[in-house]
Amino acid sequence: MKQFYDIYNGKEKLSPLVREITWSNNLLIMAGTKTDEAREFYLKLCIKNNFSKRELDRQIDSMLFERTMISNKKNALLISQNPSISSLKDSYVLEFLDLPQDHKEQDLRKSIVKNIKNFILEFGKDFTFVGEEYRVQVGNTDFSIDLLFYNRELLCLVAIELKTGKFKPEHLGQLNFYLEALDRDVKKENENPSVGLVLCASKDDAVVEYSLSRNLSPAMIADYQLHLPNKEILENKLREITESTEINNNNEI
Numbered sequence: 001m002k003q004f005y006d007i008y009n010g011k012e013k014l015s016p017l018v019r020e021i022t023w024s025n026n027l028l029i030m031a032g033t034k035t036d037e038a039r040e041f042y043l044k045l046c047i048k049n050n051f052s053k054r055e056l057d058r059q060i061d062s063m064l065f066e067r068t069m070i071s072n073k074k075n076a077l078l079i080s081q082n083p084s085i086s087s088l089k090d091s092y093v094l095e096f097l098d099l100p101q102d103h104k105e106q107d108l109r110k111s112i113v114k115n116i117k118n119f120i121l122e123f124g125k126d127f128t129f130v131g132e133e134y135r136v137q138v139g140n141t142d143f144s145i146d147l148l149f150y151n152r153e154l155l156c157l158v159a160i161e162l163k164t165g166k167f168k169p170e171h172l173g174q175l176n177f178y179l180e181a182l183d184r185d186v187k188k189e190n191e192n193p194s195v196g197l198v199l200c201a202s203k204d205d206a207v208v209e210y211s212l213s214r215n216l217s218p219a220m221i222a223d224y225q226l227h228l229p230n231k232e233i234l235e236n237k238l239r240e241i242t243e244s245t246e247i248n249n250n251n252e253i
Helices: 002-008 023-032 036-049 053-061 064-074 076-081 105-114 116-123 169-185 205-213 231-252
Strands: 091-093 127-138 141-151 156-166 195-202 219-225
Touching: 002 023, 023 036, 023 053, 036 053, 036 064, 053 064, 053 116, 064 076, 064 091, 064 231, 091 116, 105 116, 105 127, 105 141, 105 156, 116 127, 127 156, 127 169, 141 169, 156 169, 169 195, 169 205, 169 219, 205 219
Parallel strands: 091 219, 156 195, 195 219
Antiparallel strands: 127 141, 141 156
8 A cells, every 4th residue: 555655646647547447456557567657558458448357467467568669659650640550569469379389370360269359358359350261252253361350449340461470561462452352342331441460470670661661551560479578678679769769859859
């Protein structure tokens, strides 16, 4: 209780939020965060998603705050041009799949479907699963989208293409084709344009930046890892990106 008082005393922005979540979740946030920014992030996340203790514990262990901040800072320009992708990150943690390092796309897809509850927890509770290998027909040819979701907040379909190798520019072309097919033949009139995500085992940020620079569709390239991230590495990466952004902003001024 003393720690609780010391952390939140005089914090007008945070004090109202702590009253809206359980004491157990407050304890997790106090133990797992170091800054007011991180506390605010998890407090609002708890309120929005009504997280259980287990769900919140997993989000803190997977360093969701750090990963979200890194993604937002790295993709600030892209997000400003396509606000509909703001709910997507450029890195996901899928440790719950329990897959070997050497796995196939089919194994990845089937394991995600088998663990769909945890997958949606990682992506966000606004995602609703539509189907796997979702069929779209263009001309006389059938195509299959690996995973199709619907996002209740964005009011749009979200297509996810899975790649167990490194990202290649042609993967984005394939995704754009699927988004066009969804918008023409599947999307309802009251829904927003479909959003796409290429989820791959690894990616070169320079290749991703070049690939997306002239891309007109709302899309994101993300990598996934099958183990919980190293806390120290992520914290250092976030610090480097934050300092680099501040330097660039000062130079512009």
